[in-house]
């Protein structure tokens with residue numbers, strides 16, 4: 742069954758913009774991204790939107806739908822009432838390039854600041870032996886599709902542009918935690934997490950976990966364990982003494 746839905750879509754570029762009203766056809770089984778595509782095809786050919794897989798796997802189509810960060814391709818129209826006005830805006834934490842497309846280069850910059858997996862000297866690929874429990878633990882974090890909705894919703898940077906320099910956001914603190922849990926990684930992730938990537942800014946409100954489309958328990962399984970490891974090290978008297986002696 743088709744019906745006409747009311748949409749308000751953010752249009753603009755260069756820091757200027759406004760919500761534009763549309764009335765558009767909706768068919769059974771469609772998702773919000775289908776409606777954005779119909780708007781492009783019928784009423785707004787220059788409406789900019791980023792997408793790729795339309796299967797919830799590439800992380801490109803992140804947007805805010807009725808104020809909540811969501812993937813456009815995984816948000817079914819059937820979740821809304823037919824007479825509801827649906828508001829679609831770009832992710833708020835990143836600068837708008839045009840319409841629904843934001844500049845997410847902050848995230849790639851933060852990704853580049855994290856040293857890659859660092860195995861011990863002398864152990865070659867093929868010689869790593871891991872317990873299944875360690876494999877499974879990091880498997881959860883590797884489901885991340887880098888939609889950046891966790892970073893988008895994190896209040897540390899959502900309303901505080903000035904924190905972006907010192908805070909890498911849940912996506913990349915999770916990446917550091919994943920590497921720190923890896924039995925073969927020898928890089929010092931704990932000090933870097935605290936000093937360079939702003940782990941201390943996170944006050945575990947779990948906003949990131951709530952919006953993750955892969956249902957990764959970012960706060961409980963990555964950020965809190967990472968905070969515990971950093972605290973253990975900071976307040977362990979033997980570690981403290983070792984740091985004092987060997988850093989002279």
Ligand code: FES
Nearest residue numbers: 794795800802814
């Ligand atoms: Fe790939 Fe939506 S288009 S996740």
